[in-house]
Amino acid sequence: MIKLDLSGKVSLITGGTSGIGLKTAELFSKLGANVYVIGRREVGSLPKGVHFKKVDLTRREEVISFIEWYEKNVGIIHVLINNASRNSRYSVLDIPMEEWDEMISLNLTAPFLLSRMAARLMIKNCIKGKIINISAIQSKFPLQRSFAYVTTKGGLISMTRSMAVDLGKYGIQVITVLPGPIYSKDNEPPAGLDERAATLLGRMGRTIEASYLLAFLASDLNTFITGTEIVIDGGRLISRKPDPEEISKGEV
Numbered sequence: 001m002i003k004l005d006l007s008g009k010v011s012l013i014t015g016g017t018s019g020i021g022l023k024t025a026e027l028f029s030k031l032g033a034n035v036y037v038i039g040r041r042e043v044g045s046l047p048k049g050v051h052f053k054k055v056d057l058t059r060r061e062e063v064i065s066f067i068e069w070y071e072k073n074v075g076i077i078h079v080l081i082n083n084a085s086r087n088s089r090y091s092v093l094d095i096p097m098e099e100w101d102e103m104i105s106l107n108l109t110a111p112f113l114l115s116r117m118a119a120r121l122m123i124k125n126c127i128k129g130k131i132i133n134i135s136a137i138q139s140k141f142p143l144q145r146s147f148a149y150v151t152t153k154g155g156l157i158s159m160t161r162s163m164a165v166d167l168g169k170y171g172i173q174v175i176t177v178l179p180g181p182i183y184s185k186d187n188e189p190p191a192g193l194d195e196r197a198a199t200l201l202g203r204m205g206r207t208i209e210a211s212y213l214l215a216f217l218a219s220d221l222n223t224f225i226t227g228t229e230i231v232i233d234g235g236r237l238i239s240r241k242p243d244p245e246e247i248s249k250g251e252v
Helices: 019-030 060-073 097-124 147-170 207-218
Strands: 010-014 034-039 050-054 079-082 130-134 173-179 228-232
Touching: 010 019, 010 097, 019 034, 019 050, 019 079, 019 207, 060 097, 079 097, 079 207, 097 130, 097 147, 130 147, 130 207, 147 173, 147 228, 173 207, 207 228
Parallel strands: 010 034, 010 079, 034 050, 079 130, 130 173, 173 228
Antiparallel strands: none
């Protein structure tokens, strides 16, 4: 039987202290990877093999400082997952410039800088690595009042394609994953939310389901996927059901 195995893989996951990022870090560690996670908040205990660095990805100087530290102290990478993000509930009519700038920094500038670092280290060490950008189905199916979020998540798709073109000759694969309605907390969803989920499978997704996909994409089983998008949404994009109010308001 073929099993997922990430033994010996050095992985860097942004937004790795909650939601999909944390669950992915835990899974990667169980599969044998040496995992570095970035987050804005200090965290408690992490699984064995998971190392935390506090970095605010909206602050370019902190990102550059982290890159300098990583190149000097780690110096190798097999998998980068640009996962960190947050909601932004403004329309094009009322978004403050400060919010726009912060979302550009978080969802585009930081992934660019970290991807460049990862690609350079992969090439230097002759590693045919993986760069995985986490977008969202909102890039294809926007909610109202999500202008900066939708715009930057769409930009990640184009960034992926461009990097795949540049890096394919080095054997580096670059992929975008588009999660749909994934319930990001550890506890079970509030009563009735699964039943009202606007998916074809009749429930919200779970973070571990997204993590299983990321583990496959990061593994040596994935050898011929690059420059494309993979949707994990339970059929939300082709469902005609309305979103639950909690999702429309950005509460889950």
